[in-house]
Every structure is written in structure tokens, then in C-alpha cells.
Amino acid sequence: MTSLFTSGFDLGRFxxxxxxxxxxxxxxxxxxxxxxxxxxxxxxxxxxxxxxxxGQLLEKSFFRFAGTISGTIAGITLVLLSTxxxxxxxxxxxxxxxxCTGIGNLQRGFVAYGTILAGYTAAMVSLLDTSHPDHVxxxxxxxxxxxxxxxxxxTIIGALFAPVTPASALxxxxxxxxxxxxxxxxxxxxxxxxxxxxxxxxxAIEESLDPHEAGSLRSRRLVRRARALxxxxxxxxxxxxxxxxxxxxxxxRALEAASKAxxxxxDTAAHAALSQVVAAADDIQRERFAPLKSAFETxxxxxxxxxxxxxxxxxxxxxxxxxxxxxxMTRATGTILFFGILWLxxxxxxxxxxxxxxxxxxxxxxxxxxxVKMMPNVITGQLAGVIGALICRWxxxxxxxxxxxxxxxxxPFILFGPFLVAHRRTQMMSFDYNMVVLLLLQPHYPLTGNxxxxxxxxxxxxxxxxxxxxxxxxxYPAGLKRRLDTLLKSMIHDLADLAADPKALTHRAVWQARLxxxxxxxxxLSARSERASVEALDTGFALLQLGHVAMRAHQILQDGTRxxxxxxxxxxxxxxxxxxxxxxxxxxxxxxxxxQRLEGRDAELLQRAAKAAALLAVSPxx
Numbered sequence: 001m002t003s004l005f006t007s008g009f010d011l012g013r014f015x016x017x018x019x020x021x022x023x024x025x026x027x028x029x030x031x032x033x034x035x036x037x038x039x040x041x042x043x044x045x046x047x048x049x050x051x052x053x054x055g056q057l058l059e060k061s062f063f064r065f066a067g068t069i070s071g072t073i074a075g076i077t078l079v080l081l082s083t084x085x086x087x088x089x090x091x092x093x094x095x096x097x098x099x100c101t102g103i104g105n106l107q108r109g110f111v112a113y114g115t116i117l118a119g120y121t122a123a124m125v126s127l128l129d130t131s132h133p134d135h136v137x138x139x140x141x142x143x144x145x146x147x148x149x150x151x152x153x154x155t156i157i158g159a160l161f162a163p164v165t166p167a168s169a170l171x172x173x174x175x176x177x178x179x180x181x182x183x184x185x186x187x188x189x190x191x192x193x194x195x196x197x198x199x200x201x202x203x204a205i206e207e208s209l210d211p212h213e214a215g216s217l218r219s220r221r222l223v224r225r226a227r228a229l230x231x232x233x234x235x236x237x238x239x240x241x242x243x244x245x246x247x248x249x250x251x252x253r254a255l256e257a258a259s260k261a262x263x264x265x266x267d268t269a270a271h272a273a274l275s276q277v278v279a280a281a282d283d284i285q286r287e288r289f290a291p292l293k294s295a296f297e298t299x300x301x302x303x304x305x306x307x308x309x310x311x312x313x314x315x316x317x318x319x320x321x322x323x324x325x326x327x328x329m330t331r332a333t334g335t336i337l338f339f340g341i342l343w344l345x346x347x348x349x350x351x352x353x354x355x356x357x358x359x360x361x362x363x364x365x366x367x368x369x370x371x372v373k374m375m376p377n378v379i380t381g382q383l384a385g386v387i388g389a390l391i392c393r394w395x396x397x398x399x400x401x402x403x404x405x406x407x408x409x410x411x412p413f414i415l416f417g418p419f420l421v422a423h424r425r426t427q428m429m430s431f432d433y434n435m436v437v438l439l440l441l442q443p444h445y446p447l448t449g450n451x452x453x454x455x456x457x458x459x460x461x462x463x464x465x466x467x468x469x470x471x472x473x474x475x476y477p478a479g480l481k482r483r484l485d486t487l488l489k490s491m492i493h494d495l496a497d498l499a500a501d502p503k504a505l506t507h508r509a510v511w512q513a514r515l516x517x518x519x520x521x522x523x524x525l526s527a528r529s530e531r532a533s534v535e536a537l538d539t540g541f542a543l544l545q546l547g548h549v550a551m552r553a554h555q556i557l558q559d560g561t562r563x564x565x566x567x568x569x570x571x572x573x574x575x576x577x578x579x580x581x582x583x584x585x586x587x588x589x590x591x592x593x594x595x596q597r598l599e600g601r602d603a604e605l606l607q608r609a610a611k612a613a614a615l616l617a618v619s620p621x622x
Contacts (some may be wrong), residue, residue, distance in 0.1 A: 006275045017421035017430075020050040023157040024434075025411045031408050032443070034149065037142045039407065040438040045150025047434045050158060055219060056211055057158035058111075061151045063114030068147045071121025072140045078126040079136040089126060090340030093359070096122050099332030102364040104327035108318070109210040116363045119332075121357035127352035142461050170205075170212055174226055174395045177201055178233070178296070179262035185236045186247060186255035193239055196523075196537055206517075225299040227318075227517075232295035232338055234516040235288040238544050250280040261467045267300050281420035284601075317514035319521050323326040323486040327476035328366040335362055335471045350455075350460040357382075357464020362471060369525070370479045375469035376430075381429030384420075385436025386458035390414050392441055394451055403445035413437050437460055483538065484525050491518050491543050494536075496556060499550045499577035505558070508551055515547055542612035549591065549609035550577055552602065571595045573606075580613060 024043035046369045049064050051057040074096050082089035100119030104112040125140055181198055247255065258273035274293045281289050294506050323607035334360055343351030361378070365371040408541045414437075420430035440457060472478045498511055499506050519540040526536035556562055556570045569590075576583070576590035588610045595606035 008424045009419075010424070010427075011422075013427070014418055014422035016050075017418035018155075019157055019161050020046060021415050021418050021434075022052065023153050024414050024417075024438075026157075027153040028407060028410060028414070028438075030153065031146055031149045032404070034145070036146050036149070036470070037139075038146055038442075039093060040410065040441055040443065041143070041146040042150040042153070043410075044435055044438045045147050046154045047417075047438075049154040052162065053211070054158060054162045057155060057162055058340075059110045060113060061155050063110045064117060065151050066145060067117030068116035068121050068144060070145050071118035072125050074118065075122035075125025076136050076140045077523050078122060078159065082126070086344055090337065090344060093123060093126060093355070094333045094337040097336055097359045097363055098329045098583055100368055101332040102325045103138060104363065104443040105328045106320045106322070106368055112367060113364075116367070119363050120356070123356045127356050132404075140443040144149075145325060164547065168227065170208070173205060174229065174299070175262050175265070175267075177205065178229070179259045181236055182231050182255045182262070185239070186252040186259070196533055199234075199237060199523045199537060200527055200533065202230050202233060203520045203527065206520050207524050225295075225301075227293040229292075229299045230520065231513055231516045232292040234519060235512075236292065239285075239288050246310030247285075248280065251277055251285070254280065271296065271300065280582060286517070297357060317510045317517065318519040319487070319490070319491070319514065321483070321486060323489060324483065327486075328362075328478075329427065331471055331475045331478075332359075332362040333474065335467070339467070348460075353457055353460040354464050354467070357461050358468060361465050361468035365468070365472070366478065369483060370427075370478060371472045372469065372479055375465050375472065377428035378432050379462065379467045379469070382433025382436045382462050385433040386440065386462060387438035388416070388437040390451075390454055390458060392437070392446075393454055400445070403443060406443040406445055408440055410438075410443065413441075429523045432465075480525060484522070487522055487525065488539065489581070491515060491522070491540070492516075495543055495547055495550065496580060497576045498547060499553075499574045499580075502554070504551065504554050509515065511547065519544065538615060542615045544579065545579070545609050545612040546587075546616075549605060552605060553577075553594075556602075566597055569597050580616065584613050584616040587616075 003475040005329055024046040027042035027046045031042035045064070049057070049061045051060055066572055078092045081092060097119040100115050104116035104119075106112075121143070125136070125143055130361065165603050177198070180201075184194055202424070206227060209227055212219060212223050212226075212355040214228055254273045256278040258277070260272045261267070261269035261273060271293075274296060276396060277289050278286060278293050297443075322346070330606075336355060339351075339358060342348075343355060365374055365378070367376055370549050386398070392410065394408050397406055414434070417430060417434040419432055440454075440461065476482070489614070494515060504511070522536045522540045523533065526533045553570050553574050557567060557574075562570075573587070573590040573594045576587040580587045591606050591613060595603050595610060598606060
């Protein structure tokens with residue numbers, strides 16, 4: 001066994017996949033004993049619901065069942081509508097899957113999974129028995145019971161063997177990051193390379209938070225506090241780039257003391273040092289350090305702390321990719337509608353299998369950073385699943401003498417799955433093998449059908465990811481670069497809206513928190529390339545700089561002591577910022593002119609903002 005797992009096999013993945021495969025076998029057997037029509041679906045549910053830790057398993061199982069209920073109701077509705085005309089089924093399915101895909105791209109974690117699942121569950125209910133619409137309620141009930149069987153089995157096995165998500169490692173990683181950030185803020189001459197390293201670590205931690213919040217309200221509360229702490233750290237990096245002044249000696253000593261206390265694990269001393277920082281800070285510095293102190297207090301509390309007078313908290317305003325969600329919805333709706341109409345016109349007997357595959361491929365993979373890179377693995381895995389299903393149906397099943405023997409003969413093909421999961425070369429395609437081999441095997445005795453029909457069904461299944469690959473490549477091409485572009489556009493649109501809103505000061509904290517979170521996402525998406533990381537970080541901080549200038553400009557407009565010329569120049573600068581996406585150099589000129597009219601820190605702030613606007617003229621957002 002040891003030599004086996006030194007040849008590309010991972011023992012940890014094999015253990016997890018092994019218990020999952022055993023749970024899938026148990027679920028298939030139990031579903032058959034319960035008399036369910038599609039017992040193999042219970043095994044598919046186990047593969048889809050299983051997670052490496054207990055909290056993730058419980059949460060994913062919940063949202064899988066919730067998504068199945070809503071998707072089943074939608075599927076039954078579509079089948080009932082199809083009795084009037086088949087076009088209602090195609091159009092309704094395209095709209096439903098597109099809607100669920102779009103909403104799922106705006107959500108996070110297992111909530112998004114449940115929403116997307118609701119989309120393609122409707123496809124499973126409405127497409128797999130289109131010739132018997134009078135049985136749709138029985139099919140829906142069978143689908144719900146089958147999924148519930150799989151969820152219950154996966155949950156029981158997971159509760160017995162899956163470990164609890166560890167929180168200590170996350171807290172330790174956050175403590176080290178905070179200590180390093182405070183030490184960096186205390187330096188007189190900050191290193192830009194360290195800037196990039198710190199924000200890259202912040203972005204990596206933020207991306208890893210979602211799995212930690214699964215399973216309990218306490219976990220969600222801890223993750224919410226951790227994310228608030230990360231967002232409160234962004235102003236420190238921004239200040240070191242935008243403020244030419246060095247920290248005063250009192251502040252530097254207190255920051256260094258807080259950093260040393262955190263490295264030593266003394267949170268009480270760290271809190272006391274942060275309090276000294278806030279006490280020694282001027283008004284501008286206090287805007288940076290007071291929210292961090294409050295976020296640290298909340299993160300370090302064992303219970304929800306009481307809100308004290310003067311405490312400052314940044315709100316939780318997370319990035320939502322509205323542009324990407326709209327594109328994903330349009331791609332899914334249009335592609336399913338196009339091939340659905342072809343199915344209606346040609347009457348292709350296995351067309352429903354292709355539409356089902358498209359519903360899955362165009363929804364669940366749309367949330368990934370680079371679906372185009374994932375689809376070749378999906379195609380390989382589904383082809384392996386089709387081959388496995390053909391071998392089982394035409395070489396193994398003819399040996400069976402009863403339906404129970406058909407069920408037993410499926411189990412070796414399920415138990416083969418862990419070997420694919422555990423090997424580094426087959427891991428990426430293993431999930432699709434496990435799902436497709438069960439999707440295509442219908443254990444009904446006596447056996448019916450012919451080999452050509454089975455091959456045709458398999459071809460329809462494999463055609464779905466091939467078609468989805470083409471859709472991802474040519475319909476709003478989905479990939480890392482496009483996600484970066486849409487994220488930058490969202491940040492620029494936020495800036496333009498901020499400049500155009502005369503009531504911007506009333507929701508300043510919300511704008512800051514959202515832009516801070518988007519800056520973390522920007523850093524994470526660009527982390528694979530050093531050059532892209534440098535450009536993205538510079539662009540993100542340029543937008544932060546311009547956002548603070550827009551806020552300051554709104555304050556100047558509300559200052560009744562300003563001259564008419566100052567007010568006019570300030571209004572011109574804000575107007576130019578509303579058009580910064582199409583004319584960044586106009587914003588640079590307007591900000592430079594306003595800087596010449598002002599003096600002191602306002603003049604310095606505007607001069608730096610003018611340089612930031614010029615940077616956007618040559619940024620990746622172009």
C-alpha cells in the first residue's frame with residue numbers, strides 16, 4: 001500500500017474518496033430497497049454532497065436539499081406547461097437555468113451551490129421523462145426521496161468519519177498577518193515588494209474564509225469578524241502609499257509593541273498598544289487606526305462585544321460581480337434556448353440528455369475563475385464515465401439474473417472512483433466519471449434497448465461539455481483576464497457613481513468597505529503573474545486614492561466658506577471623475593487645476609490623485 005501511494009496517489013484523498021464511494025454504494029442499495037425508481041441518483045447525490053470536513057458537509061447537504069426542492073417544483077411546473085406546447089418547456093427551462101445561474105454568480109459558498117443546483121434539478125425532472133408528462137408528480141417525488149436518501153447517508157457517514165473544520169490555524173495565520181502589517185506600518189520607508197506580499201496574504205486568507213463558516217452560526221460569526229479585520233487592514237497599506245509623512249515616534253513604538261505582542265500570542269498587550277496608537281494619532285491617522293482597533297476587539301472577543309461609545313466599524317460590503325453574473329445568465333439562457341429549439345425541430349431522441357448536460361455545464365462551472373481550462377478535464381471525465389457505463393451495461397449486466405444483481409454489479413464501478421480521485425493525473429476528471437457512470441445506468445430488469453441507443457446517449461452527454469466549452473470561449477469569453485477586467489470596471493463604476501452622488505458622504509463607510517474588498521479580490525485574481533499583480537495593486541490603490549479625493553471634494557462643496565471659484569473647480573473635478581472610464585486624462589487635468597487652487601494637505605492629496613488618474617489611462621482596465 002505504501003508503494004502504491006508513492007506513485008502519484010494521495011493517501012488523504014483516497015481515504016476521503018473511499019468513504020464517499022462506500023457511502024454512495026450504501027445509498028444506492030438503500031434507495032433500491034425503498035423502491036425508488038432511480039436508486040443510482042442517490043449515489044450521485046452522495047458524490048455531490050460529500051465534503052472533507054463535517055461543517056462543510058452539513059451545510060452543503062442542507063443547501064442541496066433546499067435547491068432540489070425548489071428545482072423539483074420548477075421542473076414539475078415546466079412539464080405541466082409543456083402539455084400545452086413543448087416550446088414552453090424549452091423557453092421556461094432556458095429562463096429558469098439562466099436566472100439561477102445569474103443569481104448564483106452573485107452569491108458565495110454553498111448558498112450559490114444551492115441556487116445553481118435548483119436550476120439544473122429542474123432540467124433533470126423535466127427532461128428525463130418527457131414522454132410521460134402524466135408521471136411528472138411521481139418523478140418529482142422520486143427525485144426528492146432519492147436526493148434525501150443520498151443526503152442522509154452522506155451526512156451520517158460524514159458525521160462519523162469527517163473531521164471538524166479547524167479554526168486555530170486560521171486564527172494563527174491572521175495573527176501573524178496582523179503583526180506583520182503593524183510592523184510594516186511602523187517603518188519610515190515602506191517596501192513596495194512587502195506591500196504586495198502583505199496584500200497577497202490578505203487576499204489568500206480572505207478567499208479561504210468561506211469553507212470555515214460552514215456548519216454553524218458560531219463559525220459564521222467568526223468568519224465575519226475575520227473578514228472585517230482584513231478589510232480594516234487595507235487603509236494601513238493605502239496610507240503608507242498615499243501619505244508621505246512618517247509615523248510619529250509614539251505611534252511607531254506603539255505599533256512595534258503591538259506587533260511583538262501578537263507574535264508572542266499576547267492579545268491583551270496588543271490591544272493596549274493599539275489603544276495607545278489611536279490615542280496618539282491625529283484626526284487623519286485616527287480614521288485608519290480606530291476601525292482596525294475596533295475590528296481587532298471584535299475578532300478577539302469570545303462573545304459578541306458590546307458596542308462602546310466612539311467605536312468605529314467598517315460595514316460588511318462585499319464585492320458582487322454584477323457584470324459577470326449578467327454575462328453568465330445570458331450565456332446559459334441563450335445556449336440552452338438555441339439547442340432546445342434544435343431539439344424541438346429535429347426530434348433527436350437523446351436531445352434531453354444534451355440539454356441536461358448543458359444545464360449543468362453552463363451553470364455550475366460559470367462560477368469558476370477559468371471554466372475554459374476546466375472543460376477539457378470535464379470532457380475527459382465524462383468520456384470515461386460513458387465508457388464505464390457502456391462496459392457495465394453491455395458486458396457486465398447481461399450476467400445478472402435479477403434487478404438486485406444489477407444493483408450489485410454497479411458497485412464495482414462506483415468503488416473504482418476513489419482510485420481516480422486519489423491520483424494526481426486523474427483527480428480533475430474523477431468527479432465527472434463518478435457522476436456520468438451513474439447517470440447513464442438505469443437498473444431495470446429485464447434489460448431493454450440496444451447498443452446503438454446507449455452509444456447515442458453517451459455521445460449526447462459528452463457533446464454537452466464540448467458545446468459548453470465553445471460557449472465559454474466565444475460567448476462572453478470566460479476566464480481570469482475577463483474577471484479581472486470586469487472587476488476593474490466595477491471599481492471604476494463605483495468611483496464614477498461616488499463622484500456623481502451629492503449624498504455620497506452619508507454612505508462613505510459602505511463605499512470604502514466595498515472597494516477595500518474588491519481590492520483584495522483584485523490582488524487574488526492577479527496573483528499568478530508578478531507583473532499583473534504589480535499592475536493590479538497599483539490600479540487598486542489608484543482607485544482608492546481617487547475615491548478619497550471624491551469624498552474630500554464633496555466635503556469642500558458642503559463647506560460654506562469656500563470661494564465661488566473653488567466650488568466651481570471642485571465641481572469640475574467631480575464631473576471629470578464621473579467620466580474617468582472613458583477620459584481619465586480629463587480627470588487628471590481637472591484634479592491638477594484644483595490642486596493649484598488649494599494648499600496644504602488638500603493640494604498634496606489632489607496632486608497624488610492626478611497622478612493616479614494618469615495611471616488609469618494606461619492600466620489593465622483598458
